[in-house]
Amino acid sequence: MNHLETKHVYYTMHVIISLASAIMFTTYAIYYIEELGLNPLQLILIGTALELTVILFESVTGVVADTYSRRISIIIATFVLGVAFILEGSIPFFTSIVTTGFLSAFAFLLVAECIRGIGETFLSGADQAWLTDEVGEAAVPKIFVRTNQLRLIASLVGIVISVALASIALNFPFIIGGALYILLGVFLCIYMKEKKFIRVDAESKNPLKAMISTFKIGISFVKNKPILLMLLIVTVFTGATSEGFDRLWEAHLLQALEFPQIGSLEPVVWFGIIQFIGTLISIIVMEWYQRKFDVNKPKVIRHSLFYFTAAQVVVMLLFAVSTNFYGTIICFWALGIIGSITAPMYQAWLNQLLESKSRATVLSIMGQGNAVGQGLGGPFVGVIATRYTIRAALVLGTILLLPAVVLYRNVMKK
Incomplete structure (x- = not known):
């Protein structure tokens, strides 16, 4: 398989x-809230269940990817995730035949979500590690962008597609x-x-020993690199x-703000319009940014991460406190632009710092850190x-990002 085919x-x-x-996720909040009847705390607890699963399995699956095969890890992930999402879409069917409160x-x-979490850990880090090994570290920044x-x-x-499917049945997008x-x-x-x-040499002789050795190498590598x-x-x-x-952002729009009365547009259509326009804007801005700046340069990456993360704090705060529907949506679009720029920058910088033999393991450790924060x-x-309001919760979430800016x-500076 040649370089272009790998890409x-x-x-x-x-x-x-x-x-x-x-x-799935354009209209998932409406599915969760209106069809499944979840409240704000349950929405968060669903995410917590996902992240706790990630915390438990992330390092293990990362070690599997480094010890045995990144390709196998990725393929396992796709099938596990497929099963998890089909199960989520089938919940109305299950609840129609099982009426006990426990189920x-x-x-x-x-x-x-727990099954999904296992699938996410098999994918996390393995895809980036596979690409970086196959094409080389110098080529990955532009590929990520x-x-x-x-x-x-x-x-x-x-x-x-999501809006069209959800207009028929809210669970169809997950199926x-x-x-x-x-x-x-x-x-x-x-x-x-x-x-x-x-592969690790010891894998064929003692698989468990090989996996433990790979994990220790990954931990040692992180400890010895302050960055x-x-x-x-x-x-x-x-x-x-x-x-x-x-x-909570969808629930915030549904509960704290009034949607404009334009024809007979339902919230499911509004969410589709909002995300469609926001994504289109992000595509345009991302194309301009990568043409304007050399995203392969570490200095460009570091400055981008700092300034855009600082901007993210300001815009998130405005999103949380705004009482105007259109002003809130503009803030949401701005956050989408920031994410579209910072995500590939972070991935590129991180992969350039890692060694091949423990790349998937270290990426999984980073994913585990993210899961701990979410959990x-x-x-x-x-x-x-x-207990209070979704608006107050969003303000609190914004404050939690300040240490990252520092x-x-x-x-x-260094």
């Missing part, structure tokens, strides 16, 4: 993942999204190759912030949202 497999994988995610929609959703642009384009298509993950798994079985991965420790702390705080915002910050924010500032 194209990576692009295809993330286009399908983004398409499936947009189909409620919330309980089924918890199980599905281009991948993010393709993901956004796929999201545009997914948003339209279709899960099916796309299954098809992706089949595609990767056929076309994904792994030529440059080197990685800093990034680990940053990802804890960004995780704590993102969990509250990702789970600790999410329930706290959820309690505030339930840490990025320290790195930029």
Whole structure:
């Protein structure tokens, strides 16, 4: 498999993942709130269940990817995620035949999210580690940026499909999204190759010993690189912030603001319009940014992460306190632009700092840090949202991001 084919497999994988995610998550909050009847605290607890699963399995699956095969880890992930999402979409069917309180929609959703968490850990870090090994560290920054642009384009298509499916039945997007993950798994079985991965020598003699050895190498590598420790702390705080915002922004729009009366547009259509326009804006800005600045340069990456994270704090605060519908939506679009720029920058910088033999393990440790932040910050924010207001919870989530800004500032100075 040559260099271009490797890129194209990576692009295809993330286009399908983004398409499936947009189909499912454009209208998922309406499905959770209106069909399954979840309250703000339950919305957060669903996320907590996901993150606790990630915390438990992230390092283990990362070690599997470094010890045995990144390709196998990714393929396992796609099938597990497909099953989890189809299960989520099937909850109305299960609850219609099981009426006991213990087996409620919330309980089924918890199980599905735990299965999803296992799938996410098999994917986390393995895809980036596979790509970096196959094409080389110098090539990955531009590939990550281009991948993010393709993901956004796929999201545009997914948003339209999501609204159309949810207009028929709110659970349909999850059924279709899960099916796309299954098809992706089949595609990767056929076309994904792994030529440059080197298994741990001891694996064939003592698999457990090999996995423990790989994990120790990853931990030692992080401990001996202050910049990685800093990034680990940053990802804890960004995780704590993102969990509250990702789970509550739709509920904030539904409960705290009034949707404009334009024709007979339902909230499900409004969410589709909002995310479609926001994604389109992000694509345009991301293309301009990567043409304007050399995203391969470490200095550009560091400055981008600091300034955009600082801007994220300001915009999130405005989003939380704004009482004007259109002003709130503009803030939401601005946050989308910030995320589309910072995400590939962070991925590129992190992968450039890592060694091949422990890359997936260290990436999993970073993912674990994010999960810890979400697992600790999410329930706290959820309690505030339930006891007081969602607006207060969003303000609190914004405050949790401030330490990340300080840490990025320290790195930029040094």
